[in-house]
Every structure is written in structure tokens, then in C-alpha cells.
Amino acid sequence: MKRLPLLLLSGLVAVAFAACGGKQPETTPTPTGPNADSLRAAQQARDDSMKAAQEEADRRAQAEAKRRQEIADSLAAMGRGTEAVKTLLATMIHFDYDKALIRGGDAAVLDQKVAILQANSGLRIRVSGHCDERGSDEYNLALGNRRATAAKQYIVSHGIDASRIETASYGEERPLAPGHDEESWAQNRRDEFEILSGGENLKQP
Amino acid sequence: MRRLLFGLAVLSIGPTVRPSDAQDTSAIDRGVRIGIVYRPGVRPGMVVLPTHAPALDSVRTLLSRDLDYSDRFELITLPGGDSIRVTAAAPGARPPAGGAGRGTGGGGAAAATTLNYPLYQALGADFAVAVTPAPGDTAIVTVHDVAAGGVRREVRARLPALKDPGFRLVVHQLADRVLEAALGVGGTAATRVLFVMEGKVYAIDQDGADQQLVSSSDHQAMSPAWAGDGRRFSYMEFWQGHGRLFVQDVASGKRAPVPTTGQALDFTPAFSPDGKTLAFSRATEEGTDLYTVNIKDGCCLQRLTVGRFYDNLSPTYSPDGQRIAFVSTRAGLPQIYVMAADGTDQQLFAPFDYGATGSSNAPEWSPDGQTVAFHRDVGGTLQVFVLDVRTRAVRQLTSVGRNEDPTWAPDSRHMAFVSDRSGYRQLWIIDVETGRIRPLLQKSGARLPAWSPRLPETASSTP
Numbered sequence: 001m002k003r004l005p006l007l008l009l010s011g012l013v014a015v016a017f018a019a020c021g022g023k024q025p026e027t028t029p030t031p032t033g034p035n036a037d038s039l040r041a042a043q044q045a046r047d048d049s050m051k052a053a054q055e056e057a058d059r060r061a062q063a064e065a066k067r068r069q070e071i072a073d074s075l076a077a078m079g080r081g082t083e084a085v086k087t088l089l090a091t092m093i094h095f096d097y098d099k100a101l102i103r104g105g106d107a108a109v110l111d112q113k114v115a116i117l118q119a120n121s122g123l124r125i126r127v128s129g130h131c132d133e134r135g136s137d138e139y140n141l142a143l144g145n146r147r148a149t150a151a152k153q154y155i156v157s158h159g160i161d162a163s164r165i166e167t168a169s170y171g172e173e174r175p176l177a178p179g180h181d182e183e184s185w186a187q188n189r190r191d192e193f194e195i196l197s198g199g200e201n202l203k204q205p
Numbered sequence: 206m207r208r209l210l211f212g213l214a215v216l217s218i219g220p221t222v223r224p225s226d227a228q229d230t231s232a233i234d235r236g237v238r239i240g241i242v243y244r245p246g247v248r249p250g251m252v253v254l255p256t257h258a259p260a261l262d263s264v265r266t267l268l269s270r271d272l273d274y275s276d277r278f279e280l281i282t283l284p285g286g287d288s289i290r291v292t293a294a295a296p297g298a299r300p301p302a303g304g305a306g307r308g309t310g311g312g313g314a315a316a317a318t319t320l321n322y323p324l325y326q327a328l329g330a331d332f333a334v335a336v337t338p339a340p341g342d343t344a345i346v347t348v349h350d351v352a353a354g355g356v357r358r359e360v361r362a363r364l365p366a367l368k369d370p371g372f373r374l375v376v377h378q379l380a381d382r383v384l385e386a387a388l389g390v391g392g393t394a395a396t397r398v399l400f401v402m403e404g405k406v407y408a409i410d411q412d413g414a415d416q417q418l419v420s421s422s423d424h425q426a427m428s429p430a431w432a433g434d435g436r437r438f439s440y441m442e443f444w445q446g447h448g449r450l451f452v453q454d455v456a457s458g459k460r461a462p463v464p465t466t467g468q469a470l471d472f473t474p475a476f477s478p479d480g481k482t483l484a485f486s487r488a489t490e491e492g493t494d495l496y497t498v499n500i501k502d503g504c505c506l507q508r509l510t511v512g513r514f515y516d517n518l519s520p521t522y523s524p525d526g527q528r529i530a531f532v533s534t535r536a537g538l539p540q541i542y543v544m545a546a547d548g549t550d551q552q553l554f555a556p557f558d559y560g561a562t563g564s565s566n567a568p569e570w571s572p573d574g575q576t577v578a579f580h581r582d583v584g585g586t587l588q589v590f591v592l593d594v595r596t597r598a599v600r601q602l603t604s605v606g607r608n609e610d611p612t613w614a615p616d617s618r619h620m621a622f623v624s625d626r627s628g629y630r631q632l633w634i635i636d637v638e639t640g641r642i643r644p645l646l647q648k649s650g651a652r653l654p655a656w657s658p659r660l661p662e663t664a665s666s667t668p
Binding site: 098126128134135136137138141142145146149152153166167168169170173174 | 567587
């Protein structure tokens with residue numbers, strides 16, 4: 001039962017193929033003479049030059065669009081660059097308990113800030129030192145001040161003008177992590193870096 | 206025993222304030238005794254007699270608590286408590302217990318009546334205090350010397366309305382006058398404690414009542430400190446990475462920035478005893494150092510310390526104004542040092558073992574000049590210590606939990622401090638003599654307390 005429609009269909013396809021094949025020889029073009037050839041060549045040249053002009057116009061339009069796209073892309077990239085530089089600049093550094101010494105690993109973080117400050121001469125920043133909750137509340141203001149000053153001194157010693165960096169201390173008054181364990185304390189013993197001015201368009205170092 | 210009490214002679218005069226208001230408004234009366242060293246007989250017994258004018262119930266309650274919190278008396282509760290109603294007897298009635306020899310009072314004051322002195326003596330009382338009303342919203346407080354069998358003193362005060370903010374201060378001042386009459390010493394009842402909570406400065410009565418916000422801006426505040434006259438206080442606020450100092454008037458609530466401060470991180474203000482000079486710490490890129498400024502004339506910034514490679518901070522004046530104790534990190538860890546008030550003659554104050562003793566901070570010179578309280582790191586936590594100024598001996602005062610930022614009461618005997626002994630950081634008061642301790646404020650996060658001097662009568666602020 002299933003085979004019957006399949007056989008029928010293949011029969012129909014065979015008939016259709018035979019009909020098409022029968023018409024083909026009548027439409028074959030015949031060869032032309034020399035006059036006809038020159039006319040045809042002139043026509044061809046006209047067509048070619050128009051086509052070339054059209055192609056040229058298209059190319060120009062494409063180039064213009066591409067250039068516009070590139071400008072837009074580079075503007076976006078510049079924006080992305082400013083954000084990336086800002087993120088880099090805001091990277092915090094951390095300290096050991098009751099210490100204000102820059103850790104070895106954090107020197108690289110500060111080197112990045114030096115490079116950013118070098119690449120952006122209009123940039124001014126504030127470094128604020130923070131402490132964990134373990135020490136004395138008021139002593140921690142002095143300790144946070146030492147931490148901020150330590151970062152500033154590092155940056156200044158690498159060639160940045162001291163007037164471009166302010167320092168502040170918040171002691172233990174503005175903790176980042178709310179916990180009462182070493183994990184939170186370690187996060188809270190930090191220097192924060194914020195832009196005071198000149199941070200609108202930042203260049204990558 | 207109870208029958209004897211019916212022999213008491215009392216006066217009954219109509220109430221001068223509404224009875225419905227006659228209740229204590231304080232929420233805190235949960236003093237507990239921890240580690241008390243009480244030798245029977247050392248502290249005189251004190252009984253505060255029931256008052257028969259309902260309007261004076263709150264006066265009596267406040268008075269009793271103030272006398273209790275003075276830690277100078279053993280307060281005696283009458284058998285049957287305060288609920289006993291004592292019938293009036295004829296003035297001058299003789300106590301039934303004869304043969305005591307000195308049963309009659311020698312006072313003869315209008316409001317005072319002869320007490321049954323032998324009875325109160327039998328109860329262990331050395332003093333008895335009666336509160337009686339007088340015309341013109343006046344309360345008369347009679348201090349009976351039970352042992353001598355007579356009236357020691359009678360003090361009167363015009364009472365503001367119960368809801369008047371000045372009411373509590375007047376009663377506290379009455380309590381201090383009772384203490385003065387009985388023992389000849391100054392009390393601490395009429396005092397308030399400033400403290401910091403969530404970046405704001407508050408004031409609270411020493412008995413834990415009447416908490417009030419006193420700092421007036423949204424800037425984060427720290428380190429309140431009283432002027433010696435009790436009419437002004439100073440504190441620090443963060444202003445755009447800097448610390449600015451203010452002096453605020455208690456009565457008006459008005460404040461003014463301290464000249465020359467606010468361009469750096471200025472903190473830990475301390476008034477000189479004459480109130481003319483403010484010493485403070487200033488943190489710059491050179492480190493933290495001590496300065497003074499003349500706040501009377503608003504001039505003359507003076508630098509007291511130069512510690513380029515170490516910090517100097519947290520000044521506190523001796524009560525004679527001649528010296529300043531402070532914290533310095535010149536030996537590495539912060540320790541307690543002392544110098545002349547002009548910055549000369551700097552030397553170590555609280556001895557320590559180099560490499561063994563922990564950080565020491567937050568010194569406060571006692572009002573009697575004899576000791577300096579501070580806190581020191583002991584095994585990773587903080588404990589309150591006192592330094593004997595004369596012998597330079599250091600004594601540890603606390604051991605339970607973390608205890609820090611001590612501040613002296615004007616009697617140089619009580620001290621408020623921050624402790625987490627109850628599970629969270631809150632304000633406590635300790636009597637250094639007996640070791641008795643009580644919470645001042647049961648709120649987490651209260652810190653940096655500053656105990657006022659005895660407050661002048663006009664110092665109460667009106668909202």
C-alpha cells in the first residue's frame with residue numbers, strides 16, 4: 001500500500017523532464033557580424049564606465065560610513081578607556097594590622113597609579129587611609145593618616161608632583177566589610193583612591 | 206518591727222504637681238554588682254524615707270537612685286518596702302523604744318520632724334533622708350544624722366514641672382547636696398555624659414535617662430570633650446577628608462568652628478582647665494602632632510610636638526593646667542607620655558615593658574589630678590588601666606571583655622567606659638573604689654564617652 005504513491009510521483013517527474021528538454025535547441029543564440037560587434041563594444045564601454053562610476057560612488061559611500069563608524073568606535077573606546085583607567089585607579093591597597101608599610105604586592109598597584117598620573121597630567125587624586133575596628137578609635141585616625149601618607153610618598157617618589165595628591169584618614173569610621181573577623185578586618189585595612197579633578201577623559205598609560 | 210514604724214511622725218501636704226506624672230521616666234535601673242569587694246560597715250547605711258506626697262514620688266525615686274549610684278552608702282530598704290503607709294503622728298512624738306538615750310532630734314526645722322532614730326539605727330542606717338513638699342512647688346530634703354540623733358541639714362529647691370527638662374537636673378543637684386551634707390564630698394548626680402553613636406554626638410544623664418542628640422549636622426562626628434565649666438563642649442567632624450573642630454554652647458545649642466581647624470585632619474580636642482585654650486591632634490603628611498589654639502581670642506596656633514617619624518595625639522590636661530598627658534608612638538607602639546603645657550619636658554608617663562606591653566591609648570587625667578586613666582592592649586583586647594601620677598604605678602582595672610575609652614566623673618572615683626562584656630559594645634560605669642559596675646546606656650555602638658563636670662544650674666538645655 002505504501003509503495004503506490006511513490007511510484008506515481010516518480011512517473012510524473014519523468015514526464016516533466018521530457019517536456020523541458022524538448023524546448024532547449026530553439027533558444028540557442030546565432031553568431032553576429034563585425035558591425036554588430038563594434039556597436040556592441042561601444043555599448044559595452046558605455047555600460048562599463050557607468051558601472052565603474054557607480055562602483056566608485058559606492059566605494060566612497062562605504063568608506064565614509066566606515067570612517068564614521070571608526071570615529072564612533074574610537075569615541076566609545078575612549079569612553080571605555082576612561083572607565084578602565086578609573087577602575088585601575090580605584091584599586092585599593094591593603095595593610096597589615098597596625099602597620100602603614102606598603103606591601104610588596106601592592107607596589108605594582110601603586111606603579112599603575114603612577115603611570116596613570118603620568119599619562120593624565122590634569123588628574124588630581126585623594127588617598128584616604130582606613131583601619132579595622134580592633135585598635136583604638138582615635139589612634140586609628142593617626143594610623144589611617146600614616147597609611148594614606150605612605151601611598152602618597154610612594155607615588156611622589158616615582159615622579160608625580162606632590163600637589164596632585166591629597167591625603168585623608170577616616171580611621172575605623174568607614175568600614176568596607178561589616179564583619180568582625182580577620183577576613184573583614186583585612187579588607188578594611190586599606191587605602192582608597194578617588195579622583196578630585198581632571199577625570200573626565202582619561203588616557204590609558 | 207512594722208509596729209515600730211507606725212510611730213513615725215510625718216507631714217502631709219497637698220501635691221503640687223499632678224500625681225499622674227509622678228513616675229520615674231528613666232528606663233534603666235538595672236545595676237548589677239560584679240566582683241564587689243564590700244566590707245560591711247565601711248559604707249554608711251542610708252534610708253530614703255517614703256514620701257507622703259505622691260507628687261514627690263519621682264523626686265524620691267531619682268534621689269534614691271542617685272544616692273545608690275554614688276556608691277557611698279549602703280541603701281536600706283524599709284521592711285515591707287515602700288508600699289507601707291505610715292500614719293501621721295504628733296510632731297515630736299517620743300519613740301516607744303525608751304532608754305536609747307538620744308532619741309530626740311535636734312534639728313527643729315519646719316519640715317523636719319523627729320525621727321525614731323533608734324529604730325533606724327537598728328535597721329543599720331547612719332543617715333535618713335526625708336523629702337517633703339513646701340508651698341511654691343518647693344521640695345524640702347532633710348538629711349537626718351541617725352547616729353547623732355538629729356537633723357544634719359535641710360536643703361530646699363524649687364522644682365520645675367515634672368516634664369520640664371530642668372526637673373531632673375534640680376533633683377540631681379539635691380542628691381549631690383545630700384551627699385555633701387552627709388559625707389562632705391561632692392557627688393556626680395548632676396552630670397551628663399557625652400558620647401558618639403552612629404557618627405552623632407549625644408548627651409545622657411549619668412543615671413541613664415534623658416538621652417539627647419546634641420550634634421547638629423550630617424557630618425560624621427567623633428571625640429566629644431567638655432569644658433571645665435560644663436557650659437561648653439567640643440567635638441570633631443569629618444569635612445571632605447579633613448577634621449574640623451567645633452565648640453558648642455550647651456544652653457543655646459549654638460556652635461562655632463574652632464579657628465585654624467578644618468584644613469587638615471584635626472581631632473581629639475581637649476579644653477585647658479581655664480577654658481581659654483583648646484589642645485588637639487593634627488594629622489598631616491608629616492604625621493600627627495599636638496597643637497593648641499587660643500579659643501578665647503580665636504588666635505595663636507601653637508605647635509607642641511614635632512614627631513616627623515612618629516605620632517603624638519590625644520592630649521589631656523592636668524587639672525592645674527600645667528601639664529598635658531598624651532599618646533606618642535615614639536617608642537614604636539603608642540604609649541602614654543607627659544609634658545609641660547607648652548610642649549617642653551616631654552617624658553614617658555605610664556611605664557611599659559618594651560616589646561611586651563601592648564599599645565596604650567586614650568588617656569584622661571582625673572579631676573583630682575592624682576591619676577590618669579587609659580586603655581591598653583592586653584592579649585589582643587583592650588583593658589582600662591589607671592596610672593598613679595605620683596608613684597607612676599599602673600593598675601589594671603578591668604578584665605572582663607574588651608574595655609576602652611575611660612572618662613572620669615568629677616568625683617575622680619567613678620568612670621564611664623565602653624565595654625562589650627554583655628555581648629555588644631555599650632557604655633558602662635564603674636566605681637573604682639568598690640568595683641561596682643552598672644550599664645549607663647544599653648545601646649550597641651555607643652562609644653567615646655566624655656563625663657561632664659558638675660553642671661551649673663543654667664546649663665540645662667531646653668528643646
